[in-house]
Amino acid sequence: MFLSVCLYRRMWKCIPLFPHAAYMEWSCAIARRLLHDGLLKVHPEVSKAIAGQKAVVALESTIITHGMPYPHNLNCAKEVEQIVKEHSAVPATIGIIKGKMHVGLSESDLEYLAESKETLKVSRRDLPYVLSKGLSGGTTVSATIIAAHKAGIPLLVTGGIGGVHRDGQNTLDISSDLTEMGRTQVAVVSAGVKSILDIGRTLEYLETQGVCVATFGKTRDFPAFFIPKSGFQSPYNVTDEEEAAKLIANVHKFGQDSGVLIAVPIPEEQAASSLVIDNAIKQAVEEARDKGIQGKDVTPFILERIYEITQGLSLTTNIALIKNNAKVGSRIACALARQNTHGYNPPSLSSKGKGEAPAKPIVIGGCNVDYVIKVEHGEMMFGGPTNRSTVRQSIGGVGRNLADCLSRLGLNPLFISAIGSDINGDAILRFCSHMDTSAVSILPEHNTAVYCAVIAPSGELSLGLGDMDIHLQITAQYVSRFEEQIRSASFVCLDGNIPASTINYVCNVAKEHSVPVLFEPTDFSSACKPFETDSWKALTYTSPNLMELRAMNQALGLPVLTELPSVMDEVIDVALGMSRPLLKHLQCVIVTLGKHGVLLCSRSQDGAIPLQPRKAPQMSPSKLCAIHYPAISVRPEEMLNVSGAGDSLVAGLIAGLLTGQETHTCVRMGLLAASYSVRSLEAISTSISVNSVNPQRVIESVWPQPIYHHGSKAPTDREL
Template structure:
């Protein structure tokens, strides 16, 4: 077993495995096979356990060691080497090599260190001789007991005595068992090899397809989120509030890549996690995404975020361990320069280090790439605006507070307090957007419960979402879209609504839809997110946010800005 495992051989064949000896509960005489099976991830094919051993306790010991045991064939009964019956059942049963291969693959894929035992009954043509041998074994066991033979001397005595009593039939049956086990084991090994080859080809093909189709790159944070939702709209400090807690997977970059992936796109997602249990959970959940750009870093912690929200879904308190995001460095991202320089769109979130954002913006300037900046929060919104990098952005999707931060960083005046009424909100949003539109093609200003304001190039009373390849002086305007009605009862959390809107809007743009369709897709995706425990609703599909299936829309309001 050890040698086969070291050589990378997943299926090992032997005659019979050892076990717990008779009176083993007192003598503790237990074959080393059993402990090795508990720490070596390999499949062992055998004829079971000789009846001179305690088969019941052997099966119990294997269970204790975490070893998966299955009978091979039409019966679930665990064989007793020379006999197909032992009086004990295996926990599992497989009927053919393909089922055995599937059990091996699924068991080993868990990453456990324990093995798998397949017990193969003696062939029918040897079963009659097997009965005679079993009777001889029982006689030999009794004689050994009468003569006071104990310890390591018992097994050699019994085997020699059985050979004498059966006149060599036990040796012939033993050879037949080895042949049968080898036949079954080789069939299982072939089935497993075929399964692995097909999976490898499928993975290679899928990777080739991913490489071909990954014309979008998303770079940003990936988090494990813990959402604690109170049962009241007012949460009291200093005491335990009634509520519920659930785990989900977030991070602004991850959310946008998730939404795009569910909407028929195939973005390359670049990020960093720790090499810990949270990371394994993230990768398992994100199987539908292209995470080949996510690096696992040893001795680092995957980002975690804990949000405490009220019954209506409003954020009361957020705590985050986000240090890992600083490891999404310019040096790491530069490994993907070919994909970046050939992409249709690169989306950045505000969790990235300033130097990484500046690097991507410099590539955008050099290769005429469209870059979308999602500021994440008002503290991080200023990162591209600390240098000339912001002038290379094509899109940004700030809320009003983040838009204030962007303007303040550039030295433009901002209001001392954010307005409350819709008219004032729209006036302030447009005033803050004007100076940024000198270089940024389009701003998607999210207004929470009020909806969204799209500011950009005035195109015949609408907004042009698609950037020109050259800079020209242009007329600018804004389109205001009210939010869709979502009741407080329907709202589960608000953490992913903005990211869902962004992802769906980008997906609509990449499908070359008109602006109304794009924004409506975004608003429908945001509504799904609000009603879901996950930042990006698992029910999000192109069909679920098809604007044609939701005809009763409030028409957007167009406003000239210059």
């Protein structure tokens, strides 16, 4: 009853509980489908740079459509992009062309925005209307932040941000730039706040929104767009690009939802006379008030009048400060890219042929909305009494979890799955915007899968309930649409949610083209699916727990224990014995042991277990062996969600394998990823990154020592 009431209340309200993004549920109804519905167009050069973890700089486009007269606007846009390129970064000017949000504009797109008289000034509020009507426009800082975040670009360069308008305490005229910076993890590099605004109140409002503000330079003097000093102070300063990049990186590591403002003072030699600018601003503001100009029309009017009053001086200064911001922003973006990969070999997957795109991994499996219910204390009571619990909603599914974690580790897998055309499906697409979901089928006649996990006070899974029928629609016929990608994949992961016929089809294609395959069973009933045919012999790896491993043995018709052991030494012996029949064809059985870590089982001549896929079967006599890696210790009170821990472990291990790491490093990457996820409210922790799971960053003494175990001589064909 308790479970039913919780689900009913939550479904009735139709409000997902995503802790870091609930604010977008209704205000971004259009944006949540941008990637999947083709509303977001990422330029190939930008997409390639993002996938390769290169430095990318987002650039807003209202400066083109509403900030400068033609042809100065076009020339400035081209020059700024060139400055970004000269500083070893990739420019991604963002704008809307005929109802499509473009991240990275072609030369013809730039010319269209610069010359057209029909373009709109588009902020967060305007996005749904402009996109739905197929209109064009320049994106303000707020709209550019949204697009950059969805495309995976962590840094944006602009001239000056919007702010609290003069007399804003009465009019409540406050730019959405400020609120967007307070709820999105994108760093903004600007020359402070436009000097036509109330700078003091703007800084106060940024503090209220939780935005970290730092001046770039040796002082904390906050700039005022045309002039380097506004008379106000930033809370902090960063002296160079490395320090700025470290500040931004720590926002991401900590999982903070708000962004960062790096305020870059215009060089003194390029600054305009403060007296000339102040007088022009006062005159322009009075004229705007007298003419009754309001809302988003105020800033363009005032800037144009300042340009006229100063006889072009403001435009010259404006162009100079934007170029300077582009130079500084590009250097910060490069430093940020270096810090994200420092001390760790980034993904470098070999191409199948000269001129072809690098091979990428593929994940085929389920995605669903998870309800995680954790009983607070004491023994769970059944038969009617209410168990005091916390209930949270998150996005899960074994396949989705694997794809999510691999994406956060820089491998950008293609995720093949199915969801319903409903609010839960919309939420999944929005939440997974950092992933390649182009192969996720949207089925109007089906419900998106829902899974409910009841977690005991100890942190262990006590009960699981699921509506998973849609996973049956991930058919071999649908997956065959992506056969070309499967043939050239660097790795394929299959989860047990998909039909056995789909597993059989993928295994046959992979075997024909020597593509390594990992099968991740979702429970002991799904673990049998590959063993319904000989398709299991095409697997390279599998990652069952002890119950799933027993089910695999049963499917092969082998005798198994009725009761599984609980003492660790016995667990390892039993796991090694049950792995024996699988290892005639599989290279490694990865037995997940929950809080006890992971056991690698394989056949080896010297006791070592190499994880890199073998190019040919091992023919010489070998012995059964296993290596037990204890888990990283996590206190019970820190354990928030175990639903994605095993998937994080496997994904971290795969990431190490695909980036050429040796076995110990691969496993340690997996254990680190798992330790992050069990302490996260989400199935896959948002703190997981190439940097955070780098074992070199953890003191060696922290790692529990692996324990080696050896079995008897490898079994004969008769024994198998």
